[in-house]
Amino acid sequence: MRSRYTAYARREVDYLIDTHLPHDEARRSGIVAWAERAAFMGLEVLETVAGQPEDETGVVEFIAHTQEGGREQHHRERSRFVRQGGRWYFIDGDASSPALAPTGGLARVGRNEPCPCGSGKKYKKCCGG
Numbered sequence: 091m092r093s094r095y096t097a098y099a100r101r102e103v104d105y106l107i108d109t110h111l112p113h114d115e116a117r118r119s120g121i122v123a124w125a126e127r128a129a130f131m132g133l134e135v136l137e138t139v140a141g142q143p144e145d146e147t148g149v150v151e152f153i154a155h156t157q158e159g160g161r162e163q164h165h166r167e168r169s170r171f172v173r174q175g176g177r178w179y180f181i182d183g184d185a186s187s188p189a190l191a192p193t194g195g196l197a198r199v200g201r202n203e204p205c206p207c208g209s210g211k212k213y214k215k216c217c218g219g
Contacts, residue, residue: 091133091135091150091152091169091171092133092135093105093109094106094109094180095130095133095152095154097109098121098124098125098128098130098154099125099130101122101125101126103118103121103122103125106121107121109177109178109179109180110179110180111172111174111179111180111181119210120210120211123210127158127159128156128157128158128163129156129157129158130154130155130156131155131156131157131162132154132155133152133153133154133155134152134153134154134155135150135151135152136151136152136153136166137149137150137151138150138151141171141178145173146172146173147170147171147172147173148170148171148172148173148178149168149169149170149171150168150169150171151166151167151168151169152166152167152169153165153166154167165185166185167183167184167185168183168184168185169181169182169183169184170182170183202214
């Protein structure tokens with residue numbers, strides 16, 4: 091998870107595509123758009139489930155702090171990962187679970203709002219699907 095956050099901050103799009111299952115080149119433009127418009131301010135890992143060297147799967151709940159258009163943004167997500175061939179891959183993330191309801195002023199993405207991943211799709215048709 092931390093390596094993917096760092097890749098977003100450094101705009102290392104190839105790494106983000108390579109560590110996503112399935113590999114999806116169609117996401118490239120959305121990743122580039124978000125990485126270019128956001129200043130990545132910090133990553134807060136809230137919880138990890140499994141994901142250790144002896145595990146084949148893992149879950150990370152996090153808040154990514156960014157600044158976009160002069161506004162502070164907080165993207166909270168619970169992401170699933172799988173290890174294949176000794177390497178970890180991002181499968182998907184859920185930012186819509188009631189258990190992830192924002193607290194302390196965190197922004198919640200509405201179903202019909204643009205997806206924060208930058209794909210250009212509505213949230214409900216992308217990461218919230």
